[in-house]
Amino acid sequence: MPNFTPDQNKAIVLEAFDTLFNQRDAIAAARFWSPDYIQHSAHVPAGRDGLFARTAAAPPDMSYEHQLAVAEGDFVLLHGRFNNIGQAAAWIVVDICRLKDGVLVEHWDVIQDEVGQAQSAGGHPMYGTAFPS
Structure with a gap:
């Protein structure tokens, strides 16, 4: 069974967000x-x-940038901004991701x-x- 460090988990989440968003x-x-991802x-x-359908429906120029990534155990917290989301203002978001064996399995956010x-x-x-x- 793989055992990922907090720094590895942080790198995985940052790459995942860049790839999708x-x-x-x-x-x-x-x-x-x-495939069993839980979205809160x-x-x-x-x-x-x-999640993938929501992202596909977003404006084509939507983008994500992060300012801070913090990891502890299987949890990664990102402080970031979603730009060009089709609303009057960008979203400032804290994303809380839980990983298992290097894969995102659960997510919460504060927007x-x-x-x-x-x-x-x-x-x-x-x-x-x-x-x-």
């Missing part, structure tokens, strides 16, 4: 997601097929619309070092 290659991405997001239909400086009560950007233009 940036390269938009569901065939290649299938190796990263279990309110925005994505159940299972791997639901906020990105705001500009005028809407930021704290005066700091939600992602990166600059507010969106």
